[in-house]
Amino acid sequence: MAPRTRQAERRRQVLTRERIIETAVELLDAEGEDALTVRALTGRLATGSGAIYWHIGNMSELLEAATDAVVAAALDPRPAGAGRARDTDRAPETGRARGAVGALEAAGTPQDDIRAVALGLFDAVTAHPWLAGQLAIQFTRNPWGPVTLRIFESIGRPVRALGVPQTDWFTTASALVHYLLGATTQTRRHAGDDTAPASEAERAAFLDTASSAWQELDPGDYPFIRAIAEQMREHDDREQFLAGIDLVLTGITTLHAGSLSRGAEGPTPRGRRGRGSP
Amino acid sequence: MAPRTRQAERRRQVLTRERIIETAVELLDAEGEDALTVRALTGRLATGSGAIYWHIGNMSELLEAATDAVVAAALDPRPAGAGRARDTDRAPETGRARGAVGALEAAGTPQDDIRAVALGLFDAVTAHPWLAGQLAIQFTRNPWGPVTLRIFESIGRPVRALGVPQTDWFTTASALVHYLLGATTQTRRHAGDDTAPASEAERAAFLDTASSAWQELDPGDYPFIRAIAEQMREHDDREQFLAGIDLVLTGITTLHAGSLSRGAEGPTPRGRRGRGSP
DNA sequence: ACCTGAACACCGTTCAAGT
């Protein structure tokens, strides 16, 4: 919406930290992670390398800032405070009420809120393939940096609303965040290498190849992998991602049964219906 | 044990792919991830760069091989097939029976086997700080490469033994692996930067600083983080790691109650005892 | 078949010098 101020006066705008970050994201989206270099940046921004370093310190600081910006936009679609509201990036079909209210202060059950945060991240990784790698790097290199903190907070609030006893807040939120990180990190373009989110055909071809390769594995070494080769070919990333979330949610609600807030029982496992427990 | 053949004849040994991988791991352990360069390798091995490339293709292939070697050793302490048995790397206190039988074909309940695999990885990351980052990179760059496959297989077998219905094997194992990856990735040296596994004092200092910083955060933006600052300062990585595993295991056993194998009920959450469900 | 090592095409970062 309201697309204006594009290529035209881009040139002689003032150089700011925000503009550098913004350009970095564009570069990453368009050409992949290897394309983000200081020289590429100076090219797009029509400056010298010294100008970049006047504003940003160093390369990994820039990467962190770019990652944080995209994550912030994914978790709350409205302008966050600094800078402008990212390119109307709306995720395909994250949840029902997606407009005024961001994922952070959503309206559904705590479980729904957790799913909304998770899907926000999932969709962001789909839209920005480089994000998966950067999320992983931020978590390892800077375990409690801004990116981690932001995600933790977004997950923590609904965990609290769930009625989990205070002593378990940290552990419970950690488990969810760790699953989330692992899942979004591995769930990636099943395709070539960089850029573009990979077409449906590419994805299918990739899964086909992998699945076939698995069936060729030594039955002595990899009996399990062989056994699931077929399931893996047919699986849907998004569904599986949500199934995992529900698995963890089930674990949480089961462990804390009794102390949980009423009105929102278990997570109602998707696809399947009531089973056992009379 | 049996320390011999050290520095002495290291020189004029034949150059093999295995020896290069081995040297890469040494370099990574001793000086951190940034220290692994082709030039450093040629220095230690007393060759030229061309010799390296004759055996290994390129740098990221080497990184993958080094990661896979360490992961293989962590999941099964005995010599795996190729190469020698890594430096008697035995993890501190992974499980009870740690000697002849590796984590892969362990003897306990399926739950115990899953914990053994998880702890094997956890301890490996502690012993080799660079491993966290490499695991993350392998998972994102090469979601179904050898490293992922190996871990998946190790987790999948006990999942199967647990009695989870076949249709859920892939999803269930995925959830566990994703949690595992996220947790081992973030649980890292709470210290300076590279090399050495970080002393207890460093760890405490790090947690102190982080915890204090959290308490200074804006209560409007980060209410949850502020609320758990104290818990975070006092938490034990290993315990929390296991608590997360048990959370996921509880989710699994709850969802599949009824179809599970007898003799091994729920995961008996640690620290806490029976609660609710008459 | 295996290895040498100079050379190439890149990096990130610094810093005197300009305005």
Next chain:
DNA sequence: ACCTGAACACCGTTCAAGT
């Protein structure tokens, strides 16, 4: 205060040439 851009110290990788 902000920016320029040449220069520096590094990379990974290649390849003619040797044995």
